[in-house]
Amino acid sequence: MLEETSLAYQPHRIDIMADESHDPGLLALNPNSKIPAIYDPNGPSGTPLTLFESGAILLYLSGKTGQFISADPIHPLRNDPVGDVAPILLRYKAA
Numbered sequence: 076m077l078e079e080t081s082l083a084y085q086p087h088r089i090d091i092m093a094d095e096s097h098d099p100g101l102l103a104l105n106p107n108s109k110i111p112a113i114y115d116p117n118g119p120s121g122t123p124l125t126l127f128e129s130g131a132i133l134l135y136l137s138g139k140t141g142q143f144i145s146a147d148p149i150h151p152l153r154n155d156p157v158g159d160v161a162p163i164l165l166r167y168k169a170a
C-alpha cells in the first residue's frame with residue numbers, strides 16, 4: 076500500500092520468530108505487540124500519528140492520499156478489508 080500510494084516510508088524488520096514483536100519500539104506503536112504498525116510524523120493537521128491493525132492502516136492511508144477509496148461514504152464499508160462492518164451493511168439498502 077505504501078508503495079502503491081508513493082508515500083515515503085522507512086520499513087523496520089521485526090522477526091517474530093526471534094520474539095522481536097515484544098521490542099519496546101514496536102510496543103510504543105502497538106500495545107498488542109503485533110505487526111503491522113505505522114508511525115506517521117505528518118498525521119492529521121500535521122500531528123504525528125501511530126496506528127496499528129491492518130484494516131485501520133489501509134483505510135488511513137487511503138484517506139490520507141485519496142487513493143483506493145471512493146467519495147461514496149458507503150463504498151469503503153462495502154469493501155471493508157477486515158470484514159468488521161459487514162453485519163452493519165446488512166441493514167443498509169441502496170435507494
Ligand SMILES: N[C@@H](CCC(=O)N[C@@H](CS)C(=O)NCC(=O)O)C(=O)O
Pocket residue numbers: 091096108109110111127128129130
Ligand atoms: N488483526 C491484526 C493481526 C496482526 C497480527 O496477528 N500480526 C502477527 C504477524 S501476521 C504478529 O505480529 N504476531 C506476533 C506476535 O503475536 O507476537 C492486524 O490485522 O493487523
